[in-house]
Amino acid sequence: xxxxxxxxxxxxxxxxxxxxxxxxxxxxxxxxxxxxxxxxxxxxxxxxxxxxxxxxxxxxxxxxxxxxxxxxxxxxxxxxxxxxxxxxxxxxxxxxxxxxxxxxxxxxxxxxxxxxxxxxxxxxxxxxxxxxxxxxxxxxxxxxxxxxxxxxxxxxxxxxxxxxxxxxxxxxxxxxxxxxxxxxxxxxxxxxxxxxxxxxxxxxxxxxxxxxxx
Ligand SMILES: Nc1nc2c(ncn2[C@@H]2O[C@H](COP(=O)(O)OP(=O)(O)OP(=O)(O)O)[C@@H](O)[C@H]2O)c(=O)[nH]1
Ligand SMILES: [Zn+2]
Numbered sequence: 001x002x003x004x005x006x007x008x009x010x011x012x013x014x015x016x017x018x019x020x021x022x023x024x025x026x027x028x029x030x031x032x033x034x035x036x037x038x039x040x041x042x043x044x045x046x047x048x049x050x051x052x053x054x055x056x057x058x059x060x061x062x063x064x065x066x067x068x069x070x071x072x073x074x075x076x077x078x079x080x081x082x083x084x085x086x087x088x089x090x091x092x093x094x095x096x097x098x099x100x101x102x103x104x105x106x107x108x109x110x111x112x113x114x115x116x117x118x119x120x121x122x123x124x125x126x127x128x129x130x131x132x133x134x135x136x137x138x139x140x141x142x143x144x145x146x147x148x149x150x151x152x153x154x155x156x157x158x159x160x161x162x163x164x165x166x167x168x169x170x171x172x173x174x175x176x177x178x179x180x181x182x183x184x185x186x187x188x189x190x191x192x193x194x195x196x197x198x199x200x201x202x203x204x205x206x207x208x209x210x211x212x213x214x
Pocket of ligand 1: 104105142144145172174179180
């Protein structure tokens with residue numbers, strides 16, 4: 001069933017991140033989106049009534065809602081929920097964090113790894129919260145550069161550490177399976193703050209993320 005106008009579409013208002021808030025798990029929203037995806041299948045030359053495709057519009061709707069659920073999350077709150085007073089003043093590095101995001105230009109996936117470091121300034125954060133922040137920003141329509149900066153800024157704001165370093169390496173499917181069709185190109189972006197502008201600190205970070213656990 002397709003809704004032509006605002007009938008039955010869940011209330012929208014601005015969320016904490018300044019985006020329009022949707023009631024992501026509302027069955028009405030899923031039904032509404034499914035109707036649109038059924039139409040997309042038709043327009044692509046498919047027959048949405050054939051057996052294999054009967055549940056596909058609903059599956060796409062649910063998948064897309066999941067792939068954009070980062071809009072519902074407040075990354076700064078995630079970090080603030082697990083700050084611990086601790087006099088550790090060396091670099092903390094969490095590396096090889098899987099990233100799955102979607103480019104905002106083609107809505108195709110880009111994926112790879114994020115490496116995050118910070119130097120505490122009286123507080124450390126629960127380690128799991130760092131990948132959670134990566135996900136909260138990655139599970140939105142993104143460009144890799146903005147994703148990188150947003151993670152840096154969020155950690156800097158919430159922890160007020162001596163500095164933050166973020167390196168992200170991704171493959172963009174919009175460059176592999178269409179367009180320029182370069183299967184092996186990897187894009188690396190980085191963002192730093194505070195102490196990470198110092199050459200030695202940055203070198204230590206880059207060394208730590210390149211070393212492998214044996
Ligand atoms: N900077 C940046 N560009 C991205 C990212 N993801 C996709 N893009 C690029 O966004 C650009 C959009 O360019 P357009 O020329 O408007 O789109 P297009 O005709 O589909 O471009 P092609 O991909 O070259 O075929 C492309 O060059 C993509 O490679 C990203 O995370 N960061
Ligand atoms: Zn793209």
